[in-house]
Amino acid sequence: MKKQYFVCIALIALLSFVSLPLFSQGSKDSAVDGPVSIDLWYGAAVTEAGPPPADWVGFDIIKEKLNIDLKLTTLPSNESDQDVKIQAAAAANNLPDLFMVRRDVLARLVSQGLVAPVDDLYEKMPTRTATHYNEVSRNHTKFNGKSYGLADPGSIVKNEGLLIRKDWLDNLGLSIPTTTDELLDVMRAFTFDDPDGNGKNDTYGYGAFQEVNNYEAWPGRRLEPILGAFGVEGTWDMTVANAGLTILKPEFYDAMVYLKKMVDEGIIDPNWLAYKKDDFRAAWKQGRFGIMREQNAAFAAQSNYAPFDKNFPNGEWVVMDPIKGPKGHASIGPYTAGFRIYAISAKAVEEGKKEKIAELLEWMASDEGYYLLGWGVEGVNYTKDANGIPVADGLPDPDLAFSGPVGQTVTQLRNMVFYNGDIELYARYPKYITATSKKEMSALDVLRTMQSKQWTPAIGSDMLPIPSADLKRFYEQGLSEFITGKRTLNRTNWNTWIAEFKKLGGQDWNDKGVAFAKENNLLNE
């Protein structure tokens, strides 16, 4: 009987071991004389659109012209998932040859010796370097005096603006507010005087949602124009004279009083604490509020503007100047230079792939690579208009257009070639006539107007130290309690709370941030 038991156990073990190779299809590198295999983990341009198809013409061109067998892996859409995937691969010394990575993860990989310096690559890629990299981008990836990543240009800077419903102002006989006091009056009128004339009490002055990041702390980006009026926009003051956390400045209290007034009087959409980005964007399209800070394309791109145009053919948003505060301050908010960092693994360098990677990146910056990765194949995914700008018109299959559902898959690598040049912007934001109101719109014109407004330079403020989770919670919870009335907002309470904040680590956070900014020459005159 014992023998049978052992046979049974042996069978289970055998089954387990035998099944593994059956399933396994481990990938092997290319043959010695064949094309050089390069694994690229990239951030997709449109995460939900799917990767380039297996028969994408780009693979053949790259293999034929550069002798490179390019293997693509789309990184997860969420940054923390990206970090986990990269760090797990790093722990197994299994990093891909070329990969997108966030700066703080890159710093860890540098300390572990898993990524290679790229200083020598800049001169090997003259075309790319001319359009993609500058002093700021090189400094962004510099550790111990060496650049460990290629920081490509990220999103367009200063691409948001303060918008106001011009049709509501006209209905109420008001003009665009310029000061904080005038803004209060307009917000009150938008809330209580039925600006859309529908006979219902269903509108509010200001609309927002909580959107915070390293350099735009709570209450976040959507309320920066209000904070800017008091000179406390952004998490950090990046000037030499007043460097430090803005929350420690006395004017922050004044901004809080103003925000509390907006909340108490009910002139800010009360859902601003509950809205997510999609809810906020659905709300302005439904005519719920008349003043907001919004991004140019999210506001004016054809598909984004269409619902508003249909709902309110006579509606009109205009980009306004930032509001002036009591001391004359005005700002839409802080801006920083966003980068997408691509790093090269030390393993890839050991395998002699560095030159090939430089060759690949330089080809991407050539006309051929730029148009292929940015827009696809001419005549299939795009055509050029009279000015040489890629457009989605006149294609045999509109679905394959670079902006169409299928065409987007072949331009997933466009973030590796785009640098916010004029051609890209013209192609990205073409002029169009709205379907219902028949007015001409251009997200590019809107962008140019938004960029012409007053912003606060804060380059590098997104690299400054971040607070501990507990301190961040204390910061955000405290401010929200003051604004919503759970804590009484007066000078005494505010000073007590600030003292507590400093004691809990706020002062240390401030000091470290200022020291970092000074060390890295990030402060402005």
Next chain:
Amino acid sequence: MKKRRRFTSVAVKPTAADHSFNFLVDLFLGLLLLIIAIPLWSTITLSFRPNDYIGNNLEGMFLLPWNWSTSAYEALLGNAGFLLAFGNSVKILIGGVASALLLTIPLAYVLSIPTLPGRRYLNLFVIVPYVFNVGMIPTYLLVTNIGLIDTLPAVYIPVAISTYNCLIMRSFFEGIPNELKESARIDGASEIQILLRIILPLSKAIIMTIGLFYGVSFWNNFFHAMLYLNSNALQPLPILLRNILMASGMNEYVEVSAFGDAPIAAIKAASVFMSAIPMVAAYPFIQKYFTKGTLLGSVKG
């Protein structure tokens, strides 16, 4: 001939306390139903919301069906990436449940044999890793070193045996009368034959129940897919679903979204709903086993 005792049912008139108790139970269950049904209904109605809809979420839940739009579903079903991801998820589901049951059943059976030499140590061998998990990095190294990285089995082979499920199954097997196994052995059956011909036919309920547990976990497995799958062609539904739910590019960059003109919120809701359909559809067929299986597994002897 034995006299059979006859029982007659006696109708007991419910008291006021019984009525009150029943009312409270009904109220509780009704509330529970609402808690489950409202978010579900909200998701369904959101997925059918037209692009030109004006109103808040609450009003949207009462939007009449003839005002619904199927554009989100049309966009999803017309998207090659969605169909590919759905197919990969089905492969993971089938491969995962099959391999998990194939490995869990024999292990549970072996552990249930009281006379097995070294049974105590074997039990420890199973339970210790359950209590002290080795963590992500060693598992990642193992998966890489045995060549499973970037293959669909990487998502389910490392988690093919769930200790929890194995212990439930072991308890169930221990509850099967030993006499049945003994008589089979007397008739000359081997242990494999006993397992296949005696134990398994008596264990449909627990197999279906554990199979459902495994199925749900493999269907929803995002983390392992994210970690171990690199090839774009292998990405399963949870990855795509996450990408859709996280998508911001749809609003801020492109003129036309990856899913055409359908509203973004509707696309998100439709993808959540569609990814839940297979599990929701399977449950009624397994329910009768499920109820029985969970109860049987909990009682030993």
